[in-house]
Amino acid sequence: MMTPTRFLGSVLALLVCAAPRVVFAQDVAMAEALFNRGVEHMQRGRFAAGCPAIAESMKLDPLPGTQHTLADCLASAGKLVGAVEAYDEFLKMVEALPTWKRGRYLERVEKATQKKEELAPVIPRLTLRFPGGGARGVRVFLDDTEVFEGSRGVARLVDPGEHIVVMVAPGQPRVERQVTLAKGEAKTVDLDASNVPVETTREPFSRWYTRKPIAWVGSGVTVVGLGLGLGFTLGASAAIDRANARADAIRDQAAADPITNYGNNKPCGSPDTSGSDLPGYEAACDVLRKDIADYNTNATAATVGWVVFGVGAIGTGLFTLFDWYLPKKTSTTATNGPKVLAITPSFSSTYQGVGVVGTF
Structure with a gap:
């Protein structure tokens, strides 16, 4: 006796097996309707509507007879290239059939072969x-x-x-x-x-960059300038903080010292030498002078670094703009005109700036 579970499984199996047949039957019905509509258009000379309908029918239900009708439609429409291809496909479909099924297509095979031979020489x-x-x-x-x-x-x-x-x-x-x-x-x-x-199509930036030494140099100058600017700016900031702390300590000591008239007289003399410092303040003033000197040195170096960074960044940016980013419009005929080859930073003992190298 079949249990409810086995019965349900059998029903589901039958439904699954039957589903493709339902879809296939629907395709056949649609293919037949499209074929009949296409033939009707074809018989009335409306090939622009008839041939696509027959072609769609062929997709849904590929039959040799439908393929032969499609070839006839294309030939009548003047679509000689498609017609010859369709006749050739029809002959291949018939050739692939079992021998006992080919007999019904013998007349159409003869016609398709003849049409191919007629049409092939007249195709432009x-x-x-x-x-x-x-x-x-x-x-x-x-x-x-x-x-x-x-x-x-x-x-x-x-x-x-x-x-x-x-x-x-x-x-x-x-x-x-x-x-x-x-x-x-x-x-x-x-x-x-x-x-x-x-x-011209702009090439990828990474590929462009790898073959442009000038861009490498400009990037290197930019990075070096950035490193110098940041490093020496931090050094100058640390030096000025130390100098301010040292000056505050000297000022507090002098405010309570009779030697300085309780802060009315400056304990540190010349900014360059300790010879004019008040007694007892020579060492502290020397340290203060060193901190101020460190600040000046770092501030100067930081300025140079930021200038180098700016020149490198602007030069590299301009070179990238003109050589890679901006579109280059050319024609097939040669033209003569300015051609910028390089925009690069230039330094000497008397000049700092951007140099333009090229043919003009």
């Missing part, structure tokens, strides 16, 4: 080429399909009629050219890219 052939090699960065499209560089100069099969060739560079207006081919015609179109403005 179009060759697009750049006699001068083309312009770097220019993309070419034929009827919205890109013609990549490797296939330029190679004859391609196209349908009879009008075709649009488009040349375009990034960020630039497109240049269009119309080409018309008749049945059986072979045509070569020479494309002139000299009038197509080209905007």
Whole structure:
């Protein structure tokens, strides 16, 4: 006796097995409806609506007969390239059938073979080429399909009629050219890219930086300047703190000392020497003078460091701006004009600034 659990499992198994058949039946029904609609359009000469409907039916339920009808539709619509491909696919489908199933298609196989032989010689052939090699960065499209560089100069099969060739560079207006081919015609179109403005694509910063020694030098100068500026600024700050603390201690001692008239007389004399210091204050004043000297030295070095940092940062930034960031618009014809090769910091005993090196 079957338990409720086993019964439920059997029902679920039957549902799972039956589900694909329901979906497949729905696909077949939809494919048949699309096929009938496509044939109706085809018989009335509305190939633009009929051929896509038959093609969609073929996707849902791929049958040799549907494929043959699609080929006939494309041939009648003047889509010779697609028609020959469709006839060829039909012949392959029939060839893949078991021998006992091929008999029903013998007449259509003979017709498809004959149509292929008739259509193949009259398919136009179009060759697009750049006699001068083309312009770097220019993309070419034929009827919205890109013609990549490797296939330029190679004859391609196209349908009879009008075709649009488009040349375009990034960020630039497109240049269009119309080409018309008749049945059986072979045509070569020479494309002139000299009038197509080209905007070069900016390369990744890391790749650009690795091949620019000037950028390395500028970055190094910037880092060194930053290190000097920070280091000596901290040193100057520490020295002035020590000097202030030492001065406060001397001032407190002098306020209670009769020798200084209770702070009315300065205990430390000349800022350069201890010879004029009041008795008992020589050592403290010498330390104070040393702290002040340390501050002056560090402050001067910090100023130099920050100047080096500024020159390095500005120079490297300008070089990066002009050599990498700003777009370089060129054309396929050579032009003469200023060319900046380098913007770099320059130092000497009498001059500090930014130097521009290049050809003008």
